Structures are given as structure tokens and as C-alpha cells.
Amino acid sequence: MCQLLSISRQGYYEWVKRKPSQTKLRHQFLEKEIKRVYEENKGRYGSPRIALQLYEEGIETNKRVVAVLMRKMSLCAKGYHHRISSYGQPKAIETAVKENFLNRQFSQDAINAIWVTDITYITCTDGRLYLSTYIDLATRIPRCFKVSHHMN
Structure with a gap:
């Protein structure tokens, strides 16, 4: 040795x-x-x-x-997080949620009367894609869609 x-x-x-x-x-x-x-x-x-x-x-x-x-020894202090005062400000969920007009009545007879939307996440090798579609409730056919790298 x-x-x-x-x-x-x-x-x-x-x-x-x-x-x-x-x-x-x-x-x-x-x-x-x-x-x-x-x-x-x-x-x-x-x-x-x-x-x-x-x-x-x-x-x-x-x-x-x-x-x-x-x-x-791999010791480090816990950080201090400042609290942000939200007093008097509307909650994000209250402003984002709208009134439920459908009331779970998804079967419609009139074409192009009611469209619904959904966002789907597609995971790819180079990142995540977002697919947003608008579907007509009467025909169940997608009327338009958009694919993007960002959710907005």
C-alpha cells in the first residue's frame, strides 16, 4: 500500500x-x-x-x-418568509369563478348555442405543451383549438 x-x-x-x-x-x-x-x-x-x-x-x-x-455538517438556517397582507383584497378564486349557467345540463339541442372549453397538458421530450379546445355541446365537435408552450 x-x-x-x-x-x-x-x-x-x-x-x-x-x-x-x-x-x-x-x-x-x-x-x-x-x-x-x-x-x-x-x-x-x-x-x-x-x-x-x-x-x-x-x-x-x-x-x-x-x-x-x-x-x-450540512446545517443551514431556515429562511424567514414575509407574509403578504391580503386584508381588504378580493380572493383570487372569488374573482376567477363565474356563475354556473349550465347547472350540469350538458345535453343541448341548439347547435352553436353553448361552447365549453378545456385545457390539456401534453408532456413531450422538450417540455410541456398546452392544448386548449372549444367544444360545441350539441354536436360534441371541437370548434377551435390552440397549442402553445405557455398556458396563456
Whole structure:
């Protein structure tokens, strides 16, 4: 194995017996503390706030070291989503839904009196296509259609 890696046997055994450095030991300690603070705050704290809390607890570190260790442990803070006030504004569904004139009476005798529409999604290799058709209820024949890459 040493020949394959082109290192001496003595160098390999020195590496195996070597004690962890002070920096490595400190990082192991900080990783446990960062994980503790992160879980205490339900994943909401990022590296600046964790570093500040650790400093307040008497553990001296900076936010860059905390950020590097958090990245190593795959920890990231949950983002904050601002709520948009919708007070006094009409709901989208209330403005989009119209009165039901058909009342589920789909059998009609008069040709071209009532048309209905539908949108169908067609999945292709290069994306999705949208097929919009207008159908006459009396003859059940599509009167017109449009195929598009966008829904509008």
C-alpha cells in the first residue's frame, strides 16, 4: 500500500500514531456546541447568531469558523418568509369563478348555442405543451383549438 501511494512505511505509521491537533480538537468541540445551539433554536439560527450565542456562553469563536463548520455538517438556517397582507383584497378564486349557467345540463339541442372549453397538458421530450379546445355541446365537435408552450 505504501508503494502504491509512494510514501514511506515510517511516514505512514507516524501518521497513524499521530495525536489530533489542537485545532482539530477545538473544531470537534465547536461542532458539538454548534449542533446543540442549532437544535435548541429549531434550526432558525445561522452562523452569526450561533457565534453570538456561543460568545455569550463564554466560548470564543467567530462567525466564519461557525459558518465553515456548519457547512461541513450540512446545517443551514431556515429562511424567514414575509407574509403578504391580503386584508381588504378580493380572493383570487372569488374573482376567477363565474356563475354556473349550465347547472350540469350538458345535453343541448341548439347547435352553436353553448361552447365549453378545456385545457390539456401534453408532456413531450422538450417540455410541456398546452392544448386548449372549444367544444360545441350539441354536436360534441371541437370548434377551435390552440397549442402553445405557455398556458396563456
